[in-house]
Every structure is written in C-alpha cells, then in structure tokens.
Amino acid sequence: MKKLLADSFHNDPRVAQAKQLILDALADHQAKLDGVRPPDADFKAQHEQAVERFSQLRGGKLFYPYIASGLGKGALVELADGSIKYDFITGIGVHGWGHCHPDMVEAGIDAALRDTIMQGNLQQGAQSAALSQKLIDAARENGSRLEHCFLTTSGAMANENALKLAFHHKAPANRVLAFERCFMGRSLALAQITDKPAYRVGLPQTVAVDYVPFFDSNQPKESTELALKTLRSHLARYPGQHAVMSFELVQGEGGYYPGDHDFFVALMDELKAHGVLVMADEIQTFGRTTRLFAFQHFGIDQYVDVVTIGKLSQVCATFFTDALKPKPGLISQTFTGSTSSIFAASKIIDGLLHGGYFGQDGKITRLHDHFVSRLEAIADRHPGAVAGPFGIGGMIAFTPFDGALETVKKAIFALYDAGVIAFLAGSGPYRVRFLMPIGAVTTDDIDAVCQIIEDTLPGLASNDNS
Ligand SMILES: Cc1ncc(COP(=O)(O)O)c(C=O)c1O
Structure with a gap:
C-alpha cells in the first residue's frame, strides 16, 4: 500500500x-525522586532571585515560589530550589497524569516530530480531527444531542465561544443566568458572570447576569424550591431576554459543592419551558466524576445544549448541538491548540475511557474513598481542626479550623513548605482543596500526603496568623 x-x-x-x-x-x-525533600541551601539564593525577577516581569507576585526544575515522577515534582513536593493541585487540575508520565513524554516527542508546533483554524493536523471525533463520541454515549466540538486554547475562550453561540442563536435575548458563587473565567464577559466582585473591579459591565442560588445538600428540598422560585422570578421580570443559563455542576472555585440530579432537572425543565439554553461549564469537572463528563454523572444528557471542557483535557473545547451551529465568522481562532497538547489530550482521553477510571467502582472513586477515609480519620483524631472532607471524585477539600481566609492561607503555605502543594477554594468558610493527578497518583502517595497534613495541623492551631 x-x-x-x-x-x-x-x-x-x-x-x-x-x-x-x-x-x-x-x-x-x-x-532518584523517591519522596519529599526540603529546598537545597545551594540553590536558595539563585532560586529566590529567579522568583523575585519573575514576579517583577509578570507584574505581580507568584502565588507560590514555584518554579519547576523540569523533572518529576507521578505526583512528585522537583522544583528549581532542589525541593521535591507532592503536587496535589496539578496547576489547578491540569496535570492529571502528574509529572513526566512516560505517556505524556511520548506524546510530546511524537508531537515534536510533526511539521508545526501549533494547529489552527486554517491549518489543522489529522490528530485534531481525530480528537474532536473521540470527544464527540464520548459526549454522545448516553444520548446527548451534542454534535459539534470546537477546540480552543483556554477555558475562558471555550466559555466565550459557548456564550457567543448561545447569544447568536437566541438573538436578541441579551441576558445570562448563572449560579451564585460561580466561576467562569477571566475575560471581560466572564469576569462579569463570575460571582466574585474582586475579579471585576474597574471593569466595564459587558453582560447582564441574573443569579440563582445553588443546591444545598443539607437542605435538598428547600434549596431546590428556593432556586426554582428565584429562577421563575428572573424569567418573569425579563421575559424572553435570557439566552442561556450556565451550570457549574460541581462548584469549583466556589468551594467544591456538588449539585444533584433532581435539582438540575427541576431548573432545566423550567428553562426548557421558557426556551432558555442549558450550558454546562465542565472546565474543572471534566474527567473527575464517575463519568468522563459530569453531565453524564448527573444524568442530564438530554438537557445540555452547549458544554465546555478544559484543564485535565489539555485542550479546551466547546461542544454544541446542531441547532447552535453558527454562521461563518462567529467563532474562529488562529490556534486551536499546540500539537503537543492535542497529542497529550488524545492519550489522556483514551486513558480515562479505557483505563478503568469511571463507574461506581472505578479508579477515581477508589482514590476518592481512600483520600476521604484518611482525612476523616485525621478529623476524628483532631476534633475542631478539620471539617469535611467535601467534594466529589477527583475534587476533594477540607476546612481547617475556623475556615477564615487567613487560616486557610496559612494552612496551604504551611503544607507547601512541608512538601504538599494544595490551593484554596470557597468563600467563608474557605477550604483547602486538592486536584490530585488521578492518572498517576497511588494510595501510598495519598497516605504520605495525609501524614504531612496531620503533622502540619498542630502548627496551625494558634490564632496567630502572622
Ligand atoms: C468552572 C471553570 N470555568 C472556567 C474556568 C476558566 O478556565 P481558564 O483558566 O483555562 O481560562 C475555570 C478555571 O479555573 C473553571 O474552574
């Protein structure tokens, strides 16, 4: 041939x-990467200078003094200061296969042997088409109506594209519905929808947003009724003016609050009755529940009109039904992804779909249960020190002590110094959150991380947050 x-x-x-x-x-x-190691005195001065210089260059302090050395093994990563740490936040959910996973290195080498570094609208490689097909096949597995998949380079851009498709289809409707405490990204439009005033200081108003309270697992019936009542009042106040409601099915930045099938269905039925489109923002939930998509986990496949993914998927994407297909020119992009991110995405999606990750007894649930049982044991041994754990699947969080912002910041910096990289989420109470590298982490890693958490707790107990 x-x-x-x-x-x-x-x-x-x-x-x-x-x-x-x-x-x-x-x-x-x-x-040689066999466990946590403190920074090496020989690299200290040079590292501190590099962090300081980088902060100046980018016009803002780095959150952690994290500059990678370029080598890691699974959940462990070596930093430029010579330290080795457990990465349990993975770039906020991006490095799902951990550090230097052989499959990812291979994907990078394969990509480097292609003719271009980037793939874009005008010039695509065969892998972009194959990846789009793989994603669409997976998205339609349980009967969703999603037929198209447009690749892009950030979660914010995937959400921007989703909103544009929705407004385009529903013109002249010009309002959006979203949940209180939602996070959608940092473009001008998304900063407006994201329910965090600090993220839109000084920005002009771009989109009109109406907020609906989220599900409360402690009061399922009452919170569903309240959300429905609020939604109905917005729909009645602005008849025919809402194009779409964005659903973050598990609130991520908001603090790891999962929703619920009946809650979503109650709202989505109401939206459908009023001709409002349903959007699922899966940028943080993709690949982290019992199914590839959280809309499949919650069994709301037939409701979704537009869905976005990012982070763990390496490439970002907007999925949409045929009815939302735009007229030419509405969405387009110079690059839709780097060749290496497209190769890596393909391996990760295959790994997730065929590696035993999903289902009630899948790898994600087993890792979740192990981590949660260890955190529960710590909570039992240290009354008042740990509330929770909270979350779902590969999204896990706990609240240390009073959950005040200063307490949680102190906790994550203490963990960082002790060799565990985590991050915060929520807002009063704040939480310490983890997005472990589900494709690389072992139960031994989780045990080691929990030991560090337990050893770190006593130092956080004082009210001295200085
Ligand atoms: C739910 C959700 N939507 C959108 C975004 C924005 O993605 P990006 O930072 O890639 O633009 C994020 C990022 O944290 C997210 O968690």
Missing part, C-alpha cells in the same frame, strides 16, 4: 530507538 512520506518518517526504526533511549534515561533519573 502507498505510504505518505510522513508515515515513513514517523515509523522509521531510528525514531522508535531514539524515543526508547529517552524514556529509558528518564526512568533512570526518575528513580
């Missing part, structure tokens, strides 16, 4: 040999 020149190159035995050599060298060097 006739072969393309590219196929001959990519299948050249020298390429396979070179790749194997690199992977062998990687494994040898990774073997």
Whole structure:
C-alpha cells in the first residue's frame, strides 16, 4: 500500500530507538525522586532571585515560589530550589497524569516530530480531527444531542465561544443566568458572570447576569424550591431576554459543592419551558466524576445544549448541538491548540475511557474513598481542626479550623513548605482543596500526603496568623 512520506518518517526504526533511549534515561533519573525533600541551601539564593525577577516581569507576585526544575515522577515534582513536593493541585487540575508520565513524554516527542508546533483554524493536523471525533463520541454515549466540538486554547475562550453561540442563536435575548458563587473565567464577559466582585473591579459591565442560588445538600428540598422560585422570578421580570443559563455542576472555585440530579432537572425543565439554553461549564469537572463528563454523572444528557471542557483535557473545547451551529465568522481562532497538547489530550482521553477510571467502582472513586477515609480519620483524631472532607471524585477539600481566609492561607503555605502543594477554594468558610493527578497518583502517595497534613495541623492551631 502507498505510504505518505510522513508515515515513513514517523515509523522509521531510528525514531522508535531514539524515543526508547529517552524514556529509558528518564526512568533512570526518575528513580532518584523517591519522596519529599526540603529546598537545597545551594540553590536558595539563585532560586529566590529567579522568583523575585519573575514576579517583577509578570507584574505581580507568584502565588507560590514555584518554579519547576523540569523533572518529576507521578505526583512528585522537583522544583528549581532542589525541593521535591507532592503536587496535589496539578496547576489547578491540569496535570492529571502528574509529572513526566512516560505517556505524556511520548506524546510530546511524537508531537515534536510533526511539521508545526501549533494547529489552527486554517491549518489543522489529522490528530485534531481525530480528537474532536473521540470527544464527540464520548459526549454522545448516553444520548446527548451534542454534535459539534470546537477546540480552543483556554477555558475562558471555550466559555466565550459557548456564550457567543448561545447569544447568536437566541438573538436578541441579551441576558445570562448563572449560579451564585460561580466561576467562569477571566475575560471581560466572564469576569462579569463570575460571582466574585474582586475579579471585576474597574471593569466595564459587558453582560447582564441574573443569579440563582445553588443546591444545598443539607437542605435538598428547600434549596431546590428556593432556586426554582428565584429562577421563575428572573424569567418573569425579563421575559424572553435570557439566552442561556450556565451550570457549574460541581462548584469549583466556589468551594467544591456538588449539585444533584433532581435539582438540575427541576431548573432545566423550567428553562426548557421558557426556551432558555442549558450550558454546562465542565472546565474543572471534566474527567473527575464517575463519568468522563459530569453531565453524564448527573444524568442530564438530554438537557445540555452547549458544554465546555478544559484543564485535565489539555485542550479546551466547546461542544454544541446542531441547532447552535453558527454562521461563518462567529467563532474562529488562529490556534486551536499546540500539537503537543492535542497529542497529550488524545492519550489522556483514551486513558480515562479505557483505563478503568469511571463507574461506581472505578479508579477515581477508589482514590476518592481512600483520600476521604484518611482525612476523616485525621478529623476524628483532631476534633475542631478539620471539617469535611467535601467534594466529589477527583475534587476533594477540607476546612481547617475556623475556615477564615487567613487560616486557610496559612494552612496551604504551611503544607507547601512541608512538601504538599494544595490551593484554596470557597468563600467563608474557605477550604483547602486538592486536584490530585488521578492518572498517576497511588494510595501510598495519598497516605504520605495525609501524614504531612496531620503533622502540619498542630502548627496551625494558634490564632496567630502572622
Ligand atoms: C468552572 C471553570 N470555568 C472556567 C474556568 C476558566 O478556565 P481558564 O483558566 O483555562 O481560562 C475555570 C478555571 O479555573 C473553571 O474552574
């Protein structure tokens, strides 16, 4: 059979040999990463200068003095100060396969052997098409009406595209519905919808938003009634003016509050009755529940009109039904992803779908249960020190002590110094949250991290937050 020149190159035995050599060298060097290590005094001054210089260059302090050295193994990562830490936040949910996973290194090498670094609207490689097909097939598995998948480079851009499709379809409707405490991203429009005043200081108003309270698992019936009542009053106040309601099915930045099937269905039925589109923002939930998409986990496949993904998926994307197909020119992008991110995405999606991650007894649930049981044991041994744990699947959080912002900040910096990278979420109470690398983490890693959490707690007990 006739072969393309590219196929001959990519299948050249020298390429396979070179790749194997690199992977062998990687494994040898990774073997030395065997646990948490404090910073090395020899790198201290140089590292501090690099962090300071970088902060100046970017016009704002780095949250952590984190600059990677470029080597890691699974959940462990070496930093430029010589320290080795457990990465249990993974760039806020991005590095799901951890650090230097051989599959990711291989994806990077394969991508480097393609003709371009980026793929874009005008010039795509076959892998972008194959990835879009893979994602659409998975999204339609339980009968969703999603037929199209537009790749992009950030969660914010995926959400912008989703809103544009919704407004375009529902013109002249010009309002959006969203949940209180939602986070959608940091573009001008999304900063308006994100329910956090500090994130839109000084920004002009771009979209009109009406907020609905979220589900409260302690009061399922009452919170559903309240949300429905609020939604109805917005719909009545602005008849025909809402294009779409955005659903963050598990509130992420808001503090790891999962929703509920009946709650969502009650609201979505009302929206459908008023011709308002249903959008699911899955940028943080994608690949972290018992199904690839959280809309599948919550069994609301037939309701979603537009869905966005990001973070763990390496590429971001907007899925939409055929009815929302835009006229030419509405959405377009110079680049839709780097070739390496598209190759990595493909491996991660295959890994998630075929690696036993999903279902009630899948790897994600087992990792979740293990982590949660360890945190519960810590909570039992230290009354008043740990509330929770909270969350779902690969999204786990706890509240230390009073949950005040200063307490939680103190906790995450103390954990960082002790060798665990976490982050905060929520707002009064704030929470310490984890997005562990589900494709690389082991129960031994979780045990080691929980030991560090337990050892760190006593130092947080004082009211001295200085
Ligand atoms: C639910 C949700 N939507 C949108 C975004 C924005 O994604 P990005 O930071 O890639 O623009 C995030 C990021 O944290 C998110 O959690």
